[in-house]
Structures are given as C-alpha cells and as structure tokens.
Amino acid sequence: xxxxxxxxxxxxxxxxxxxxxxxxxxxxxxxxxxxxxxxxxxxxxxxxxxxxxxxxxxxxxxxxxxxxxxxxxxxxxxxxxxxxxxxxxxxxxxxxxxxxxxxxxxxxxxxxxxxxxxxxxxxxxxxxxxxxxxxxxxxxxxxxxxxxxxxxxxxxxxxxxxxxxxxxxxxxxxxxxxxxxxxxxxxxxxxxxxxxxxxxxxxxxxxxxxxxxxxxxxxxxxxxxxxxxxxxxxxxxxxxxxxxxxxxxxxxxxxxxxxxxxxxxxxxxxxxxxxxxxxxxxxxxxxxxxxxxxxxxxxxxxxxxxxxxxxxxxxxxxxxxxxxxxxxxxxxxxxxxxxxxxxxxxxxxxxxxxxxxxxxxxxxxxxxxxxxxxxxxxxxxxxxxxxxxxxxxx
Amino acid sequence: xxxxxxxxxxxxxxxxxxxxxxxxxxxxxxxxxxxxxxxxxxxxxxxxxxxxxxxxxxxxxxxxxxxxxxxxxxxxxxxxxxxxxxxxxxxxxxxxxxxxxxxxxxxxxxxxxxxxxxxxxxxxxxxxxxxxxxxxxxxxxxxxxxxxxxxxxxxxxxxxxxxxxxxxxxxxxxxxxxxxxxxxxxxxxxxxxxxxxxxxxxxxxxxxxxxxxxxxxxxxxxxxxxxxxxxxxxxxxxxxxxxxxxxxxxxxxxxxxxxxxxxxxxxxxxxxxxxxxxxxxxxxxxxxxxxxxxxxxxxxxxxxxxxxxxxxxxxxxxxxxxxxxxxxxxxxxxxxxxxxxxxxxxxxxxxxxxxxxxxxxxxx
Numbered sequence: 001x002x003x004x005x006x007x008x009x010x011x012x013x014x015x016x017x018x019x020x021x022x023x024x025x026x027x028x029x030x031x032x033x034x035x036x037x038x039x040x041x042x043x044x045x046x047x048x049x050x051x052x053x054x055x056x057x058x059x060x061x062x063x064x065x066x067x068x069x070x071x072x073x074x075x076x077x078x079x080x081x082x083x084x085x086x087x088x089x090x091x092x093x094x095x096x097x098x099x100x101x102x103x104x105x106x107x108x109x110x111x112x113x114x115x116x117x118x119x120x121x122x123x124x125x126x127x128x129x130x131x132x133x134x135x136x137x138x139x140x141x142x143x144x145x146x147x148x149x150x151x152x153x154x155x156x157x158x159x160x161x162x163x164x165x166x167x168x169x170x171x172x173x174x175x176x177x178x179x180x181x182x183x184x185x186x187x188x189x190x191x192x193x194x195x196x197x198x199x200x201x202x203x204x205x206x207x208x209x210x211x212x213x214x215x216x217x218x219x220x221x222x223x224x225x226x227x228x229x230x231x232x233x234x235x236x237x238x239x240x241x242x243x244x245x246x247x248x249x250x251x252x253x254x255x256x257x258x259x260x261x262x263x264x265x266x267x268x269x270x271x272x273x274x275x276x277x278x279x280x281x282x283x284x285x286x287x288x289x290x291x292x293x294x295x296x297x298x299x300x301x302x303x304x305x306x307x308x309x310x311x312x313x314x315x316x317x318x319x320x321x322x323x324x325x326x327x328x329x330x331x332x333x334x335x336x337x338x339x340x341x342x343x344x345x346x347x348x349x350x351x352x353x354x355x356x357x358x359x360x361x362x363x364x365x366x367x368x369x370x371x372x373x374x375x376x377x378x379x380x381x382x383x384x385x386x387x388x389x390x391x392x393x394x
Numbered sequence: 395x396x397x398x399x400x401x402x403x404x405x406x407x408x409x410x411x412x413x414x415x416x417x418x419x420x421x422x423x424x425x426x427x428x429x430x431x432x433x434x435x436x437x438x439x440x441x442x443x444x445x446x447x448x449x450x451x452x453x454x455x456x457x458x459x460x461x462x463x464x465x466x467x468x469x470x471x472x473x474x475x476x477x478x479x480x481x482x483x484x485x486x487x488x489x490x491x492x493x494x495x496x497x498x499x500x501x502x503x504x505x506x507x508x509x510x511x512x513x514x515x516x517x518x519x520x521x522x523x524x525x526x527x528x529x530x531x532x533x534x535x536x537x538x539x540x541x542x543x544x545x546x547x548x549x550x551x552x553x554x555x556x557x558x559x560x561x562x563x564x565x566x567x568x569x570x571x572x573x574x575x576x577x578x579x580x581x582x583x584x585x586x587x588x589x590x591x592x593x594x595x596x597x598x599x600x601x602x603x604x605x606x607x608x609x610x611x612x613x614x615x616x617x618x619x620x621x622x623x624x625x626x627x628x629x630x631x632x633x634x635x636x637x638x639x640x641x642x643x644x645x646x647x648x649x650x651x652x653x654x655x656x657x658x659x660x661x662x663x664x665x666x667x668x669x670x671x672x673x674x675x676x677x678x679x680x681x682x683x684x685x686x687x688x689x690x691x692x693x694x695x696x697x698x699x700x701x702x703x704x705x706x707x708x709x710x711x712x713x714x715x716x717x718x719x720x721x722x723x724x725x726x727x728x729x730x731x732x733x734x735x736x737x738x739x740x741x742x743x744x745x746x747x748x749x750x751x752x753x754x755x756x757x758x
Contacts (some may be wrong), residue, residue, distance in 0.1 A: 002615035004614050007614070059610050060608075062481070062483050063483075064481045110461070117458060120452065121614065121617075
C-alpha cells in the first residue's frame with residue numbers, strides 16, 4: 001500500500017488502541033507500570049519512524065515489509081525500554097509487542113478496509129475515526145502518565161545526624177538520606193515499593209531487614225556493626241546496588257543474605273563492597289544476579305549460591321575468602337563469568353577452591369581469573385562444571 | 395428511482411457493487427447492451443490468450459479491498475500460497491478465477507434485476523437530474539462507456555495482413571507485432587509459442603512496471619500531487635503515466651532472450667514483409683471518439699483538455715454536479731481524476747466518490 005503520512009500515523013494509532021487498552025488492563029492486574037510505559041514507547045517509536053523514516057523512504061510498502069519493519073521496531077522499543085529503565089520482563093514485553101503487531105496486520109489488511117470503503121485509496125487515512133483514535137490514545141496515555149505521577153511514592157528526606165533506630169518503614173516511600181544521615185539500630189522494611197538511598201546504618205540485629213515485600217531498592221546504603229547480617233532478605237524481591245557492608249569482627253553473620261524468594265522474580269546485588277562476615281553474599285532458593293561486587297576477608301565463602309538457587313555471578317572480585325571463593329551448591333545453577341578470585345585460604349580441612357560446584361549443581365565458567373588459588377576450580381558430588389564458551393582462566 | 399449507471403461492462407459492474415452497499419437493486423438502473431458484464435473483457439482476453447490478470451489481489455469488483463482475490467484463492471485452493479504471494483506482490487489471479495468471481499457477484503448482487511437492455515446515446519442535464527434518452531430522469535448518473543474503440547495505425551488500416559490484438563486471430567509463420575504494452579508482450583510470447591518468427595515494431599522501449607501505472611497513483615499518496623497539477627500539466631503527466639508498459643520478470647524475459655538467440659525474435663523500426671501484422675496498439679484516445687461523451691461535451695459546453703473531459707478529483711463532472719445531482723464518469727474517461735481509471739480499482743475509486751455524493755445529497 002502507498003500510505004500517506006497521515007494515513008500511516010492514523011493506521012498505526014488505531015491499530016495500537018487495543019494494545020494500549022490491553023496494556024492498561026495488564027498494568028492494573030499486575031500493579032506495575034511497565035505495560036503502559038512499553039505501549040507508550042511503541043507509540044512514540046512508531047510515529048517517529050513514520051515521520052522521519054518510512055514516509056520518506058517507502059513510497060510503496062509491500063505486505064512482506066511489515067515483518068522486517070516490525071523486527072526493527074521491536075529492537076528499537078526494547079532498546080528504548082532499556083535506556084529509559086523500564087523494568088519489564090523481556091518476554092512479556094515481546095509478547096505485548098507481538099500482539100500489537102499481529103493486531104495491526106489484521107486491522108490493516110482486513111479490519112480497516114472493511115470499516116472504511118476508501119481505506120486503500122485514501123492511503124491508510126481513517127477520517128474521523130483516525131482523529132478520534134489519536135485523541136483516545138493521547139487521553140489514555142496522558143491519563144496513565146498523570147496517574148503514575150499522582151501515585152509516585154512520597155520522598156522522605158533523612159536529615160544529617162544520627163537517628164535512633166530501629167527505623168521501621170511501613171508504607172511505600174523513598175527514603176533519601178542527606179549527607180551524614182545515620183540510622184543507629186537498623187532499618188526494617190515492611191512495605192512493598194520502598195526505596196532507601198544514601199543512608200548509613202550502624203548496628204542493629206540486621207543492618208537492613210527486608211521481609212515478605214516486593215519492589216525494594218537499596219541504593220547507596222552503607223552498613224556496619226550489625227549483630228547478624230548486614231542486609232537480610234527473606235521472601236522478598238530486592239535490588240541492592242552501590243552498597244558498602246562492613247562486617248569485620250562479625251564472624252557468623254552474612255554480608256548480604258537473600259533467601260527463599262524464588263517466586264518473587266529476579267533479585268540483584270550490584271556494585272557493592274563487602275568486607276568480613278562469614279559469607280560475603282549468599283543466596284538460598286533464590287533467583288539472583290550478583291554482579292560487579294567486591295568481597296573480601298570473609299571467614300568462610302566469598303559468594304555462595306545455594307539451595308536450588310539460579311543466577312549469574314559476573315564481574316565480581318573475591319579476595320581472601322576461606323575454603324571457597326565462589327560456591328555453587330545444592331542443586332543450584334550458576335553462570336560464573338569474568339570473576340576474579342584471589343588468595344583463597346585453606347579451611348579447617350585444608351581445602352581452598354577458587355570455584356567449587358557441589359551436590360548436584362551446574363556451574364558454567366567463562367573467562368574467570370582463578371589462578372591465584374590453591375585449586376582453581378572443582379566439582380564434587382554429582383556436580384558439573386561446563387566450560388563451553390572459550391574457557392580460560394589464569 | 396434516483397440512481398443510474400450507463401454502461402454494463404466491468405467498470406459499470408464494479409461501480410454497481412459499491413452502490414449495492416447502500417442501495418437495493420430496485421433503486422439502481424443499469425443501462426447496457428450486454429447481460430454479461432465481463433463479455434467484452436472475456437472476448438479480448440481470449441483474443442490475446444491471456445491466462446493471468448495483470449492486477450493483483452485487490453483487482454476484484456467487490457466494494458472493499460478485503461477480502462481480496464488472494465484470500466478467496468487461498469480458501470478455494472486450500473493453500474496459503476496465494477496469500478503469501480500477495481504479500482510479496484506476486485499473486486495474480488487467473489483469468490478464470492476472475493471471471494468466476496464476476497459471475498458470483500453478478501448472481502449475488504442482483505445485477506440482472508437492475509439491468510435494462512438499452513443503449514443510451516445521450517445524457518442531458520435537466521432540472522433535478524439527468525434525462526437518459528427517454529428512459530427517465532435520474533438524480534445521480536454514473537457513465538461508464540468503456541473504451542471508444544480499437545486503435546489501428548492509419549497506415550495499416552487498409553493492409554489485409556492486419557489484425558488487432560483484441561480481435562480473434564491465429565498466428566502466421568511470420569508475425570509483426572506493433573506496440574509495446576502488455577498486449578504486445580503477450581502476443582510476442584503467443585506467436586513464439588505457436589512457432590512463428592516475430593518482429594516487434596515499436597516507437598519506444600517498453601516501460602517495465604508491475605501495474606498499469608506506478609503504485610503510488612492508486613492512493614492519495616500519489617494522487618494529491620497529481621490533482622494539484624494544472625490542466626496542461628496533468629495532460630502531459632497522463633501521457634507519461636499511461637505509456638505502454640508490461641511487468642518485469644523472467645516470465646517475459648527468458649522466452650524473448652531464448653528466441654533472440656535462435657534468431658526468431660527481433661526489434662525493427664517499421665513493418666516489414668511479415669505475413670501477419672498484429673496491432674497491439676490499444677484503444678482510441680479521447681472523448682470525441684465516444685458518441686455519448688462527445689454529445690455530452692457539445693451540449694453542455696464542458697471543459698476539456700487534450701481529449702479528456704476535465705473532472706473533479708472524484709470523477710464527477712464539475713459543471714453538472716452539485717449538492718443535488720451528480721454526473722460522474724467511470725472507466726477510461728475518468729483517467730483525468732485517477733490515472734488507472736481503466737482498471738477495476740479505478741472503477742472502485744470513482745464509485746466510492748459517487749456513493750459519497752449520493753449519501754450527502756439532501757434529496758436522496
């Protein structure tokens with residue numbers, strides 16, 4: 001078909017109207033904004049391509065071109081989602097896009113021509129219907145944007161100085177510490193959708209406790225002097241980034257312990273520095289990615305992924321662990337890539353592994369630096385280490 | 395009765411299908427001399443042994459572009475191949491499929507109930523509409539007269555060897571084909587297939603394009619600029635757009651290349667001593683060759699340009715169309731509004747505009 005520019009835009013918007021509606025329903029059902037954000041990006045990317053690209057380049061668009069153009073738009077939308085930080089499950093986002101694409105094809109080839117007698121000769125223009133659709137999409141997206149804006153969690157600023165804890169957070173909010181803000185006695189998070197930023201925590205049973213909630217973000221927190229764990233996560237989904245956990249002197253607690261949240265989606269620990277403690281970062285029955293962290297001077301393992309956990313362990317540096325630098329244990333599945341493990345000390349039995357897979361676990365190793373350990377890597381008790389992607393270690 | 399269609403060929407038939415979206419057969423009078431709307435097309439297609447349509451999936455007579463002939467062929471053949479071919483612009487319905495489609499629509503639409511076997515020689519504007527040769531006054535009239543006649547070059551008319559491509563004929567051992575369009579290309583292959591030696595005589599190299607005109611001229615994308623042209627510019631543009639052409643592709647090129655290697659096909663500047671001269675030179679051009687249109691122009695002093703009657707963008711005649719009545723031209727004389735007007739989509743284009751005017755008429 002030879003679309004006019006107006007025809008392209010009107011056809012696109014009319015075809016996306018069911019997708020935007022579906023995204024709103026999905027967002028309501030999941031209590032998450034990504035479907036609406038993704039639909040908004042689909043609208044924006046599509047119209048931008050229509051105006052800047054397709055209208056100039058395609059005087060006539062054969063039917064088959066819908067496939068490569070659809071793939072191009074899918075790639076662009078996924079890229080924009082990544083850049084814009086839209087936290088969408090990739091396959092659900094792809095399914096939403098694919099649904100929109102199929103709807104557009106069905107409407108473009110059959111629905112619109114049946115609805116409007118002159119659809120083909122009008123170059124895809126839909127007349128009043130097109131204008132009404134554009135207004136409807138604008139209203140829906142603007143409404144969604146306004147709702148999202150209105151529902152933003154309140155931001156609570158924690159002033160500089162020492163605040164006596166434990167600080168218990170029972171509502172969705174963003175807690176931002178001013179420079180020098182310290183909570184003594186720990187923080188307990190008991191509401192979903194809480195973000196804690198730039199707060200220093202001293203003491204407490206656990207430095208920060210997150211239990212039975214989802215959507216928690218800990219960004220730039222600094223923890224020291226906790227009696228048990230530095231960050232203690234149970235049955236909760238978290239993103240922990242850019243944190244500092246000082247566990248020196250605590251020989252039994254874990255720096256970060258994320259456990260029993262397999263059904264809460266992926267959790268993440270990224271960019272943290274953990275010193276001391278029994279284990280630096282540990283996950284039990286969890287899907288977690290552990291990336292770009294520095295773990296040192298633990299009294300046992302540096303990083304352990306155990307009890308049927310799954311996840312990536314990437315770009316971490318583990319120094320001076322005892323017994324095992326990175327441990328994949330108890331029917332867990334671990335992608336261990338580009339990590340550096342140095343100076344692992346022998347444990348009581350005299351073992352010292354850079355990486356160990358044990359008890360029916362699977363570990364994929366790729367480009368790790370494990371050479372400066374008594375044993376670089378090993379697997380025991382029905383476990384398997386795969387090195388199928390240009391395996392190397394030094 | 396308010397609505398009349400003058401002409402019972404494919405253009406009138408296609409327009410009728412669109413009108414039937416909103417009107418009953420009893421509300422439409424079709425004037426024509428042939429019961430079968432595809433009779434002329436059938437005769438000409440048979441003459442050049444055409445087996446496949448040049449048009450694609452949407453070259454059907456239904457009012458909407460969906461379901462197209464590819465969809466129907468896929469259902470009929472129980473195969474996705476026609477639909478896939480259509481996505482790649484490679485689906486061309488067979489002539490047989492097209493004729494069967496016309497026949498189905500003819501039965502289903504009530505065409506025979508609307509048809510009056512009368513030749514209309516004169517359309518005259520009167521108060522409240524148009525008087526059709528003593529058959530009554532109609533408020534909205536669509537004239538689809540078809541091509542005014544076969545075109546034969548002056549110098550070949552008296553030559554006993556000459557036959558027009560669209561007249562029944564066989565092939566002599568040596569054949570000269572005059573022309574460079576689809577009919578000419580079809581005749582090259584036909585004559586070669588019959589074992590003849592073929593000479594192509596043409597004034598210009600043929601244009602190679604899939605459809606009669608560039609695809610953008612089938613939609614507002616190309617039409618908007620076309621409609622903005624002045625009368626003189628538009629007449630010049632039409633000459634370019636309607637230059638003889640036939641589709642690209644190996645189906646055409648390979649047999650010709652093979653025949654050239656065998657010295658059975660060559661191009662020459664003038665008719666030589668071949669035993670048969672086939673003129674694939676299309677049709678006469680200009681309203682003056684059609685008695686009805688010529689009289690219409692004379693009696694109503696209509697504006698013309700280079701053989702075309704000047705029309706609104708929807709194919710209606712400006713001087714004879716207003717809020718209460720409509721006179722529209724359909725088929726080849728509507729090329730002024732839609733360069734591919736002599737195709738089925740062209741007939742639909744005019745019919746859509748005609749129906750829009752009927753809808754908006756306060757006295758409908």
